[in-house]
Amino acid sequence: MTETWTDAERELANRMRGADIISVRQFTAPDLGTLLQIVERFETVTSPVLQGKVLGALFFEPSTRTRLSFESAMVRLGGGCIGFADAGISSAAKGESLPDTIRIVESYCDIIVIRHPREGAGRAAADAAEKPVINGGDGSNQHPTQTLLDLYTIRRRMGTVAGLRVGFVGDLKYGRAAHSLIEALAMLGNELVLVSPESLRLPPRQREDLDALGGVWSETPDLASVVPGLDVLYVTRIQRERFGDPLDYERVKDVYQVDEATIAPSRDGLIVMHPLPRVLEIHPSVDASPKAAYFEQAANGVTVRKTLLSLLLGVTP
Amino acid sequence: MTETWTDAERELANRMRGADIISVRQFTAPDLGTLLQIVERFETVTSPVLQGKVLGALFFEPSTRTRLSFESAMVRLGGGCIGFADAGISSAAKGESLPDTIRIVESYCDIIVIRHPREGAGRAAADAAEKPVINGGDGSNQHPTQTLLDLYTIRRRMGTVAGLRVGFVGDLKYGRAAHSLIEALAMLGNELVLVSPESLRLPPRQREDLDALGGVWSETPDLASVVPGLDVLYVTRIQRERFGDPLDYERVKDVYQVDEATIAPSRDGLIVMHPLPRVLEIHPSVDASPKAAYFEQAANGVTVRKTLLSLLLGVTP
């Protein structure tokens, strides 16, 4: 694997040794491209390069997918895991501050992944720790490994992460996965089509960010009209828990349900993505379609996390 | 270990590569015999044959014994584990369907064990997954690895799993462990003596199944009268949570309490079994008796699970 790395890959790997992954914004567009190339190299890595290394997985709120995916990545590479799946069994319950928990746990492990309900917790953890910290999702803020696995899935399927027309549909107001990916895709030079009900439109701050990045984007509540022109359709879940008034939720929850008919008029090469879990947004009949890429996203997540764990721990050429 | 396998063992191992274990009914009587022979071979296997392999342990309801036993089996053979111990920290809590959870988790691991409160969940999981799935108990339905460790315990102690007279005592109405073992023992040609209060007799469906298998069996509420003739006494717990009316539970809970006096008139070679946990059904004074086999059952469970994990993953000669 090591002989053929490009200079850009080696240079990025050097910079990432010992670093933290807090937000996808910490990467430039060229770095993102290089990083995705490195991820591809890890597709075939099965040797126990992380033997003896320990991941501290601190999940202050439950997240099966992210936690199991990180643990799988670590175990696949020969490493071990310690941690908790839930704040109830953490010492935060005894009033311990986050920096204290981090400083203690880092003395037990080599690298930390933290999931926390509070915005900014990823950054705070990284500031407290001397060892590498990966933000596994901090409230409605950032979830960079999700964004990277989304980008990697697009790259594997489409051969590129630039010059595509990508539609986002569903909750664009609260959806963290969508915000972060929208920004990254704009930065990489893709055209964005944002589809949502009026009450769940992309918030002003994100729209300004998009414009500042020189992003090409448009908005519409009408999914059917845009499907034929898309390369990628990214569906997000409308979450009941985001709504103060249950009636507001009932009003929008079923607005977009992607089924076979929805994607029939699309280009052949369209891919349908979803950060999962899904509830009603994508009908199970779509699962068998070659257009469905959402279960691949989960699988790609392991490869992305194997890559990041290895790079941050400096176990690369 | 590999050189001396019989043709039948090799052939069964071939068939089990990549298969699921959902119910003990999927095995014929000869296959069960062959499988128990293979389990015996695994008594001495300590090499890390499953290095790099990952078990996904999905416990939608808690089960210390089954979970720890599977994890021990995996770790003993050099593999790793990911998963959850409790549905509260799974994404089912977010409304995800079981097939979705399974399809995602199988992309993180090589083999899945699932414990679920709903009957049929083991089968549903296996249908959703391409990788091997082991049913670790689905409601009051099946728990095949429990049945196999029970059979293996009988085989180790008695030298055979045929031609024995086996008594079952306690809750034969709701007891999943008992139902499944009763059926398997009938299939293998043993005589069954069923001891229970009137309200906890074996249900009609199971009795019909027994008859259809040509099973030789009898029923009585009187334990003392049958003990002298038994080779095996299998005791089950009467579970409070099965009774709608607490009074019904109080009426039967202490009917059978096996103590030293109970088994004094038995044959010397009698073994007393219990799926555990026990509460009052077997007095601790029995623990020191050579007739007590219930802690051995737990130990044998690890060997059985080592065998199944290896066979399904195809790591055998």
Add this chain to the structure above:
Amino acid sequence: MTETWTDAERELANRMRGADIISVRQFTAPDLGTLLQIVERFETVTSPVLQGKVLGALFFEPSTRTRLSFESAMVRLGGGCIGFADAGISSAAKGESLPDTIRIVESYCDIIVIRHPREGAGRAAADAAEKPVINGGDGSNQHPTQTLLDLYTIRRRMGTVAGLRVGFVGDLKYGRAAHSLIEALAMLGNELVLVSPESLRLPPRQREDLDALGGVWSETPDLASVVPGLDVLYVTRIQRERFGDPLDYERVKDVYQVDEATIAPSRDGLIVMHPLPRVLEIHPSVDASPKAAYFEQAANGVTVRKTLLSLLLGVTP
């Protein structure tokens, strides 16, 4: 590592093979000294000497620090872990007795660590098990690995665990960590200065034990007056949950808050310790001081546990 062990170290290692660790009282003063020397040897051990070994970590009450530290120690040495983080997912919830749980779990693993809210549970577990058991804290009784890591931290910093003047401040009535360390330090020939509010003084039984050991000790409610003479200041948390009446807690909770000003008049070589988690007892501004040793305690805990796991499992020269 093995060539240079002293006779006393070899002899102690032999005695500890297969033993239990229930209380620090099981060690003589010379044995404690020898044990701390062995711990120092394990600072540099990174080889997977415990490969194939399994730790059963039974936490009947949550304890992030102790659990993660043991798991880290095991994984660092190449071993694996099974267990539970919380009694809710144990079979104790089904009415199983502690000895039954222990006998079953020991058939899944090679060594057990148990944390339990009930005093005496560590001893009871060791009595039930044939395999080594480590008491990871039993109610307000003993937590020997905490005491050992405290002693080891003092030894690393001060070069000795004898002839020092050690102050304890805070809750000396309920604080388990303090009780056990106070006793060990007295036994090793240190002078103790006990600082607490009247309502949280060291209980009569502990004072008698101190006297019986020939301990040199004094008591005062005034921290400022004793700081200048101390080599070690051990701070403990005053725990809300120990007080029946919230007002009693409010009255004492803020009596001692160690900050930079508190330790300014101390000797240069003073170290400040705390079993953690801390809440308000030590101001974060102390963290950067070379006198702060509390995060080192956590790190030393892994080394101490690596040592004990290895010694009890007999994996030493």
